[in-house]
Amino acid sequence: MNAIAGVEPQGLDLLDDESFRMVVRRWIEAAYPAELRNPPKRLHWAENRPWYFKLAEKGWLCPGWPLEHGGMGLGPTKQIVFTEELERHGCARCNDHGIIMLGPLVIRYGTEEQKAHFLPKILSGEHVWCQGYSEPNSGSDLASLRTSAIPDGDEYVVNGQKIWTTLAQDANWIFLLVRTDAAAKKQEGISFLLVDMTTPGITVRPIINLEMHDEFCEVFFDNVRVPRANLVGQLNKGWDMAKALLSFERIYLGSPRQSAYALTRLRQLAERMNVWEEPFFASTYARHRCDLEDLKALYGRYVEVLKRGQPLGADVSQLKIIQSELFQRITETMLEVAGENAGLMEPMEGNRNLSPAGQYIQARPSTIYGGTNEIQRNIISKNVLGLP
Numbered sequence: 001m002n003a004i005a006g007v008e009p010q011g012l013d014l015l016d017d018e019s020f021r022m023v024v025r026r027w028i029e030a031a032y033p034a035e036l037r038n039p040p041k042r043l044h045w046a047e048n049r050p051w052y053f054k055l056a057e058k059g060w061l062c063p064g065w066p067l068e069h070g071g072m073g074l075g076p077t078k079q080i081v082f083t084e085e086l087e088r089h090g091c092a093r094c095n096d097h098g099i100i101m102l103g104p105l106v107i108r109y110g111t112e113e114q115k116a117h118f119l120p121k122i123l124s125g126e127h128v129w130c131q132g133y134s135e136p137n138s139g140s141d142l143a144s145l146r147t148s149a150i151p152d153g154d155e156y157v158v159n160g161q162k163i164w165t166t167l168a169q170d171a172n173w174i175f176l177l178v179r180t181d182a183a184a185k186k187q188e189g190i191s192f193l194l195v196d197m198t199t200p201g202i203t204v205r206p207i208i209n210l211e212m213h214d215e216f217c218e219v220f221f222d223n224v225r226v227p228r229a230n231l232v233g234q235l236n237k238g239w240d241m242a243k244a245l246l247s248f249e250r251i252y253l254g255s256p257r258q259s260a261y262a263l264t265r266l267r268q269l270a271e272r273m274n275v276w277e278e279p280f281f282a283s284t285y286a287r288h289r290c291d292l293e294d295l296k297a298l299y300g301r302y303v304e305v306l307k308r309g310q311p312l313g314a315d316v317s318q319l320k321i322i323q324s325e326l327f328q329r330i331t332e333t334m335l336e337v338a339g340e341n342a343g344l345m346e347p348m349e350g351n352r353n354l355s356p357a358g359q360y361i362q363a364r365p366s367t368i369y370g371g372t373n374e375i376q377r378n379i380i381s382k383n384v385l386g387l388p
Contacts, residue, residue, distance in 0.1 A: 013074050020078055024085045038090035038353050042215045045128055045170035048092045056123055062099050069107055070123045076306035087257045095167055098122040098129035102175050105241055109233035130171035132162040132219060140375045143186040143239060147221060149178035149193055158224040168204050168217035172197050181236050192238035194230040210361045251302050253370045254319025256295045262330040262359060263288055269354055273337050284333055291326050314383035317376040324366035324373060331363040
């Protein structure tokens with residue numbers, strides 16, 4: 001039984017959204033380590049492992065997983081509420097590739113043996129996962145990937161390179177999109193493979209970003225031997241599986257959370273720099289605030305689609321475009337207001353949440369990851385507007 005409100009796990013999804021929100025909020029406020037609130041950078045496994053284990057012990061690590069697999073059994077709307085409450089409290093993002101990406105795919109496409117082996121190890125933290133999708137010449141055009149997996153007896157031999165692999169240095173397993181049919185069209189001939197990172201032939205090299213943080217890595221595969229049993233789903237059907245993740249990812253990346261957080265920090269910065277009452281700043285702030293309210297309204301429309309149990313269309317791509325570009329505009333204003341503090345990489349003295357340069361830099365890649373905004377506009381133009 002859950003410690004708060006006496007709600008059984010199977011009853012959480014039966015609560016109305018506001019009651020559920022309050023249950024989640026009270027537990028997070030009581031359980032989350034105060035020293036980890038609003039971290040300025042993505043935390044490594046060693047830093048956020050205690051919070052991961054608290055969520056796991058509570059049974060709240062995997063909101064979208066079915067109850068029978070150790071999840072919370074929440075529908076899409078309550079998953080969004082759950083995420084909003086984590087963000088509201090400033091909770092660090094866990095090493096969650098196994099939770100939000102691999103787990104659902106194994107549940108949907110995996111064999112019973114794969115479910116029994118891999119899912120419990122995500123819940124226990126024994127397996128920490130990273131995602132091997134992007135390649136040096138296959139980022140937004142992911143279907144052009146070239147990392148190959150050639151069958152050899154009961155194994156595949158993997159050769160190639162992945163890049164922008166988030167927290168690969170913390171992971172002991174990686175899920176890969178690999179090419180298993182070189183003669184097929186680029187969206188075909190791709191398969192989904194699970195690889196133990198301790199296998200000989202794997203090299204991980206961290207990439208230092210503009211914040212001087214090693215959040216991303218490049219990963220090299222040199223004749224890496226992987227059991228055929230680690231293939232998830234049908235051979236050469238990995239592209240279809242990868243697309244199954246996109247709708248939730250797009251609404252997740254289109255959440256107003258980043259822009260709302262940045263706008264709150266902008267107000268704090270303006271008050272500290274004594275420009276809050278200046279007419280020019282007031283006009284700029286009001287424009288950002290109106291844009292944020294428009295984004296919230298649009299986001300709410302897509303949440304309502306999920307509430308009705310309907311699939312999201314290609315037009316959901318506009319959420320990611322609008323959110324990421326607003327996030328960038330707000331952080332650009334932060335630099336203008338920060339004055340002599342604009343060039344400081346560390347938080348301003350007296351307020352660890354005010355880091356104008358750091359938040360500006362964090363906003364730069366938001367129009368790139370999750371599919372560049374140029375690609376998102378192409379999706380809308382082709383699939384919504386019917387343009388060639």
